[in-house]
Amino acid sequence: MENESVAKSLKLFIVLSRAYKAINEHVNKVIQANGLNPTEFAVLELLYHKGDQPMQQIGGKILLASGSITYVVDKLEQKGMLKRIACPNDRRVTYAQITDEGKSFIQEIFPEHARQIHDLMSSLSDTEKDEAIHLLKKLGLPAGKF
Amino acid sequence: MENESVAKSLKLFIVLSRAYKAINEHVNKVIQANGLNPTEFAVLELLYHKGDQPMQQIGGKILLASGSITYVVDKLEQKGMLKRIACPNDRRVTYAQITDEGKSFIQEIFPEHARQIHDLMSSLSDTEKDEAIHLLKKLGLPAGKF
DNA sequence: TAATATTATCTCAATTTCAAAATTATTATA
DNA sequence: TATAATAATTTTGAAATTGAGATAATATTA
Numbered sequence: 001m002e003n004e005s006v007a008k009s010l011k012l013f014i015v016l017s018r019a020y021k022a023i024n025e026h027v028n029k030v031i032q033a034n035g036l037n038p039t040e041f042a043v044l045e046l047l048y049h050k051g052d053q054p055m056q057q058i059g060g061k062i063l064l065a066s067g068s069i070t071y072v073v074d075k076l077e078q079k080g081m082l083k084r085i086a087c088p089n090d091r092r093v094t095y096a097q098i099t100d101e102g103k104s105f106i107q108e109i110f111p112e113h114a115r116q117i118h119d120l121m122s123s124l125s126d127t128e129k130d131e132a133i134h135l136l137k138k139l140g141l142p143a144g145k146f
Numbered sequence: 147m148e149n150e151s152v153a154k155s156l157k158l159f160i161v162l163s164r165a166y167k168a169i170n171e172h173v174n175k176v177i178q179a180n181g182l183n184p185t186e187f188a189v190l191e192l193l194y195h196k197g198d199q200p201m202q203q204i205g206g207k208i209l210l211a212s213g214s215i216t217y218v219v220d221k222l223e224q225k226g227m228l229k230r231i232a233c234p235n236d237r238r239v240t241y242a243q244i245t246d247e248g249k250s251f252i253q254e255i256f257p258e259h260a261r262q263i264h265d266l267m268s269s270l271s272d273t274e275k276d277e278a279i280h281l282l283k284k285l286g287l288p289a290g291k292f
Numbered sequence: 293t294a295a296t297a298t299t300a301t302c303t304c305a306a307t308t309t310c311a312a313a314a315t316t317a318t319t320a321t322a
Numbered sequence: 323t324a325t326a327a328t329a330a331t332t333t334t335g336a337a338a339t340t341g342a343g344a345t346a347a348t349a350t351t352a
Binding site: 005006008009010011012013015016017018019020021022023024025026027063114115117118120121122123124126128129130131132133135136137138139140141142143 | 151152154155156157158159161162163164165166167168169170171172173209260261263264266267268269270272274275276277278279281282283284285286287288289
Binding site: 037039064065067068091092093 | 338339342347348
């Protein structure tokens with residue numbers, strides 16, 4: 001029956017939302033306890049792990065409007081966590097670059113961050129995690145392109 | 147190796163976030179195209195499907211701060227989608243109740259909403275959806291209680 | 293080359309959210 | 323019945339996010 005299949009999709013949407021929100025709520029608390037908000041942390045982590053990024057690409061990866069990027073980068077710059085670097089080739093472009101201070105911040109926070117996520121995921125076995133990763137990739141990748 | 151297991155948890159966290167955000171972004175667009183923001187829709191849908199709710203319980207179910215509930219309920223009341231009903235037993239509590247106008251709004255929107263979610267989930271077979279539901283429940287329920 | 297379109301960033305006003313304090317009502321206790 | 327503790331909602335002010343232009347640089351094309 002077609003209706004049952006739609007109901008199943010709705011059910012999946014609900015459990016997906018619940019799982020994400022429940023986990024995220026805890027993760028955000030640890031981040032905020034360290035003086036950053038979740039968006040700031042996401043930007044800083046991106047720069048730490050992926051290197052310098054043009055402002056716009058940050059928006060693409062973190063899913064943030066252009067006005068918000070300026071705001072967040074301002075905040076992080078004020079805190080000394082990153083600096084703006086003018087692009088030598090294209091004067092329209094500004095890179096965001098993590099500072100040494102930003103790096104040591106991430107280095108200090110990240111292990112606790114990772115450990116907490118690991119704890120929150122402990123209800124699944126490693127095999128189940130692999131299954132979940134597989135299914136969520138299969139679900140998320142096409143949805144991003146609609 | 148313990149580190150690999152932590153890395154797997156981080157990976158799962160990332161694909162979970164991506165999948166949720168990718169799907170949610172699309173869902174929110176349809177809702178906003180119909181003149182409500184996602185929070186307003188969530189409240190209205192809750193009242194439609196679960197009946198009258200005390201203000202505070204709305205916050206618990208939608209994961210919203212108490213101050214925000216007042217704001218959202220104000221908005222929906224202004225739009226004629228719900229009304230406040232004083233509780234006869236306890237004068238501290240106020241129920242939010244969906245109006246006929248709110249009901250027909252949901253009735254009009256919901257099929258499109260459900261159909262869109264179904265489309266966004268179409269990369270998984272029914273069996274895979276069942277597996278994903280199982281795993282996400284197992285993941286989300288304990289995380290909610292930490 | 294000049295005109296036009298596109299792109300990247302920023303500014304600004306409006307919206308949404310939260311956190312903390314204030315208000316009002318209920319319940320427990322002495 | 324006072325009094326204190328608890329609870330539900332609202333108010334207030336600040337922070338975060340968006341979307342719509344504004345500005346400036348680059349790319350395209352006639």
